[in-house]
Amino acid sequence: MDFSVVELDDDLAAFVAEVRDFLDTYVTEEVHDEERRTGGSFNLRLHKALAAKGWIVPRWPVHKGGAGLDRVRERILELEFERVDAPSITLGTTRLVLSAVEKYAAPDLAAELLPKVAAGDVRFCLGYTEPDGGSDIAAARTRAVRDGDEWVVNGQKIFTTGAQNCQYTFLITRTDPELPKHKGLTMFLMPLDAPGVEIGPIRTVGGERTNVVYYSDVRIADRNRLGPVNGGWAVLRGPLDEEHFGGGADGGMSDLGIGTSWARMQGRAVAAAVRWAAAARPDGTRPIDDPLVRARLGEAATDVEGAIATPGPMHRVRVSEVLLGGAADLVDLIGPEALLPHGADGCVADGLFDYHHRFAQGTAIYGGTTEVFRNIIAQHVLGLPRPVYPASKVLTAAGPTRKDRG
Amino acid sequence: MPDLTFELRRNDYSLSDDEESVRQGFAEFFAKECPATRVRAAEPLGHDESLWHELIGLGAVSMAVPEAAGGDGATLVDLALVAEEFGRAVAPAPLVEAMVGARLLARCGGAQTSLAGVVDGSRLVTLALRPTSAGDRQLVPAAAVAPAVLALDGDDLVLVTSGAPGPHVANQGTTPLAWWTPDAGDRVVLATGVAAQRAYATALAEWKTLTAAALVGLADEAKRLGAEFTKTRMTMGVPVGSLQGVSHPLADVEIQVSGARNLVRKAAWFLEHEPAARPELVPMAFSYAARAATLATRVGLHVQGGFGFTLESDVTLYFRRAKGWSALIGDPRRELLAVGDLLAAQTKD
Numbered sequence: 001m002d003f004s005v006v007e008l009d010d011d012l013a014a015f016v017a018e019v020r021d022f023l024d025t026y027v028t029e030e031v032h033d034e035e036r037r038t039g040g041s042f043n044l045r046l047h048k049a050l051a052a053k054g055w056i057v058p059r060w061p062v063h064k065g066g067a068g069l070d071r072v073r074e075r076i077l078e079l080e081f082e083r084v085d086a087p088s089i090t091l092g093t094t095r096l097v098l099s100a101v102e103k104y105a106a107p108d109l110a111a112e113l114l115p116k117v118a119a120g121d122v123r124f125c126l127g128y129t130e131p132d133g134g135s136d137i138a139a140a141r142t143r144a145v146r147d148g149d150e151w152v153v154n155g156q157k158i159f160t161t162g163a164q165n166c167q168y169t170f171l172i173t174r175t176d177p178e179l180p181k182h183k184g185l186t187m188f189l190m191p192l193d194a195p196g197v198e199i200g201p202i203r204t205v206g207g208e209r210t211n212v213v214y215y216s217d218v219r220i221a222d223r224n225r226l227g228p229v230n231g232g233w234a235v236l237r238g239p240l241d242e243e244h245f246g247g248g249a250d251g252g253m254s255d256l257g258i259g260t261s262w263a264r265m266q267g268r269a270v271a272a273a274v275r276w277a278a279a280a281r282p283d284g285t286r287p288i289d290d291p292l293v294r295a296r297l298g299e300a301a302t303d304v305e306g307a308i309a310t311p312g313p314m315h316r317v318r319v320s321e322v323l324l325g326g327a328a329d330l331v332d333l334i335g336p337e338a339l340l341p342h343g344a345d346g347c348v349a350d351g352l353f354d355y356h357h358r359f360a361q362g363t364a365i366y367g368g369t370t371e372v373f374r375n376i377i378a379q380h381v382l383g384l385p386r387p388v389y390p391a392s393k394v395l396t397a398a399g400p401t402r403k404d405r406g
Numbered sequence: 407m408p409d410l411t412f413e414l415r416r417n418d419y420s421l422s423d424d425e426e427s428v429r430q431g432f433a434e435f436f437a438k439e440c441p442a443t444r445v446r447a448a449e450p451l452g453h454d455e456s457l458w459h460e461l462i463g464l465g466a467v468s469m470a471v472p473e474a475a476g477g478d479g480a481t482l483v484d485l486a487l488v489a490e491e492f493g494r495a496v497a498p499a500p501l502v503e504a505m506v507g508a509r510l511l512a513r514c515g516g517a518q519t520s521l522a523g524v525v526d527g528s529r530l531v532t533l534a535l536r537p538t539s540a541g542d543r544q545l546v547p548a549a550a551v552a553p554a555v556l557a558l559d560g561d562d563l564v565l566v567t568s569g570a571p572g573p574h575v576a577n578q579g580t581t582p583l584a585w586w587t588p589d590a591g592d593r594v595v596l597a598t599g600v601a602a603q604r605a606y607a608t609a610l611a612e613w614k615t616l617t618a619a620a621l622v623g624l625a626d627e628a629k630r631l632g633a634e635f636t637k638t639r640m641t642m643g644v645p646v647g648s649l650q651g652v653s654h655p656l657a658d659v660e661i662q663v664s665g666a667r668n669l670v671r672k673a674a675w676f677l678e679h680e681p682a683a684r685p686e687l688v689p690m691a692f693s694y695a696a697r698a699a700t701l702a703t704r705v706g707l708h709v710q711g712g713f714g715f716t717l718e719s720d721v722t723l724y725f726r727r728a729k730g731w732s733a734l735i736g737d738p739r740r741e742l743l744a745v746g747d748l749l750a751a752q753t754k755d
């Protein structure tokens with residue numbers, strides 16, 4: 001057990017200063033404005049500047065386009081990036097898919113793409129969810145049919161966040177509907193500029209833009225396949241497990257699960273609420289002088305600390321529910337001013353409370369809903385019997401039929 | 407306003423080999439020596455004298471005392487691990503009070519004679535959890551088995567010793583509670599003024615941390631009892647634990663308890679190594695663990711249906727003590743106010 005301070009020697013202090021200077025330069029008010037307007041969670045100038053520093057893949061050696069950072073410096077970079085609320089979704093999905101590309105892409109494809117990823121020119125998004133599939137991504141119906149050295153893809157995906165920013169989507173397809181549900185799947189890196197790919201924007205109440213992506217007779221080369229035909233589930237599980245469980249222990253430099261940034265986001269909201277409460281109103285009184293206000297702030301801070309301390313798949317559920325519940329509570333505490341968005345007359349903390357309350361709703365859905373994770377906790381942590389559903393292991397009538405294949 | 411400060415802390419909740427062996431040693435002891443039958447046999451007093459002496463023999467109190475004061479000098483993290491296993495067994499013994507009392511005596515240098523008896527088990531000392539004043543009575547944990555009570559009486563930290571422990575008062579938690587008044591025996595002043603306030607505040611923080619750890623162990627076992635039942639109990643042809651109406655509440659318990667465990671250990675670590683750095687962690691950990699114990703025992707009982715509600719079911723032992731232990735210090739929501747008070751104080755810096 002160790003919660004001690006990492007001593008900042010001159011070198012490390014210089015690195016912190018370098019990161020802060022970089023973020024001041026590239027994560028400007030204009031970037032935040034663009035983000036509020038478009039919800040794209042991506043900024044090209046920032047992304048290219050990160051690439052120039054080697055910070056897309058900070059642990060990679062310099063000659064491969066990384067920065068050769070150690071884990072402490074990488075952690076500093078992560079936390080500082082988060083602190084200034086830099087747009088991060090496309091960066092995150094790119095890094096997530098990168099590990100599957102390294103592991104499963106044919107050597108020539110990997111040799112082509114890895115340097116481009118490090119240079120910021122190739123970015124990846126996730127093509128998992130289908131409109132009638134939700135979190136059950138193994139039920140994918142998007143079909144890929146082999147035709148010589150090519151595959152012909154037909155179907156649609158939804159919530160392909162960042163597709164408008166990316167060159168490829170990490171696509172899960174059904175290549176054999178006769179096989180059991182998890183066995184007939186194959187993964188591809190689908191070029192988003194291929195003929196027959198159509199991206200349609202979807203806006204969310206959280207302000208983010210996501211997409212529906214239609215695939216109509218899209219022809220892609222077999223070289224874009226990742227891993228074996230019908231072996232896609234194992235290929236997908238790598239990034240999925242990373243998305244679900246986060247990294248392991250590494251000298252206390254990692255979070256205990258995934259989604260900790262949402263708990264830290266709520267931590268920043270609590271800090272902003274404390275500042276709001278400590279400011280004097282026109283009549284000279286301060287909200288924080290009211291014990292009810294202090295108790296509620298204390299509860300909110302406690303929930304953040306508890307979420308950060310929660311391990312494994314439990315972490316995933318708690319961090320998003322702390323943001324969800326906490327953001328709603330802070331609106332109640334502050335009152336109608338908390339609902340005023342950035343730029344509105346009288347908005348509090350630059351509109352942070354309005355934004356967080358809306359944004360929070362999606363966090364219990366991304367990467368699998370919190371119910372999926374409760375199932376994981378029930379089965380893998382508590383050892384409870386697996387529920388039996390008609391389509392746990394097999395495709396149901398809603399899945400592709402022989403007729404659809406024609 | 408730019409944030410010019412920078413602090414990076416490690417975030418490592420893993421146990422060292424030494425810590426793990428302490429935890430495992432006590433886990434094995436309680437599993438072997440303190441089955442539910444022994445817990446039941448000690449009711450309604452909630453004290454098993456021979457179990458208590460076995461714990462003394464294992465060094466459970468001496469480990470709480472610094473080496474300089476003649477103890478074995480374990481860390482508060484070690485003590486929290488022991489308290490967690492103690493809670494898992496809902497052991498009928500005044501472990502947390504004895505540990506905290508011994509440490510408080512050790513902190514007040516002049517009380518060495520009292521301390522020796524506490525460490526060897528010949529003398530049991532407990533702690534009044536609320537400041538007291540003449541004629542004012544309060545319920546004190548373990549006062550039905552301990553003849554000596556440490557208390558903050560006005561400006562004085564006192565040790566009040568009677569000829570015999572107070573009469574046990576029946577309580578839902580089946581713990582050795584007794585009503586106690588400061589004028590109930592011989593009064594020795596151990597410290598006065600600021601020194602007394604500080605020593606007492608530290609003892610309360612330690613009591614909260616170790617009780618929180620015990621509540622985590624209690625909650626974890628209540629959850630396990632509930633979960634085990636649902637694995638084999640069938641309804642409509644499937645195990646009830648496969649139904650999400652049952653499994654998801656149990657998952658919620660796991661979420662709360664696993665977080666509480668780490669939060670309590672973190673609070674213990676800071677109390678041991680950097681007590682001034684994060685004082686809010688103690689009230690955070692206590693309220694979080696109290697919430698975990700309330701939730702875990704409620705769900706652990708409920709998922710066993712009618713059986714869970716019968717006296718025959720062991721989860722009722724846990725249900726009773728969840729409040730029996732956590733209610734002693736007052737409303738856990740007051741702890742949240744204490745966190746808020748610390749947040750407010752920081753704004754004045």
